[in-house]
Amino acid sequence: MAKGKGMTKADLVDDVARASELTKKDAERLVEIVFESIIETLNQGEKIELRGFGSFRVRERGARRGRNPKTGEPVNINAKSIPYFKPGKELKELINTASEPGSDS
Numbered sequence: 001m002a003k004g005k006g007m008t009k010a011d012l013v014d015d016v017a018r019a020s021e022l023t024k025k026d027a028e029r030l031v032e033i034v035f036e037s038i039i040e041t042l043n044q045g046e047k048i049e050l051r052g053f054g055s056f057r058v059r060e061r062g063a064r065r066g067r068n069p070k071t072g073e074p075v076n077i078n079a080k081s082i083p084y085f086k087p088g089k090e091l092k093e094l095i096n097t098a099s100e101p102g103s104d105s
Contacts, residue, residue, distance in 0.1 A: 042083055052090040059084045 009031065017027035038056060041048050048056040063079040087095075 050088070052088055054085055054087040054091055056083060056085050058082065 013024060013028045013031050016022065016031055017024045020027065020030075022030065038048055042056060042058050045058060058081045061080050061082050064077050066075050066077045067073065068075050
């Protein structure tokens with residue numbers, strides 16, 4: 001992947017297909033199942049912990065008073081649930097090792 005270019009879902013499917021020797025169609029379904037499982041678990045209010053990678057959870061953001069940036073008018077913002085990802089220690093270490101000068105990436 002070129003530096004500065006983000007990874008898309010299609011890129012992820014390609015990587016999974018290549019690494020697992022699955023067809024693109026099967027790899028795409030596998031990626032969909034993983035995403036659906038994560039979403040379903042978060043919707044049930046449960047935490048997902050992937051050792052060595054990180055954890056997903058839902059945080060509650062309370063109602064608050066904001067401002068319309070165009071008009072400056074005060075606006076009420078309703079409470080809502082926000083998905084949150086916290087990277088694990090191993091992932092942080094891998095990212096920092098990969099970005100250090102002199103590394104092979």
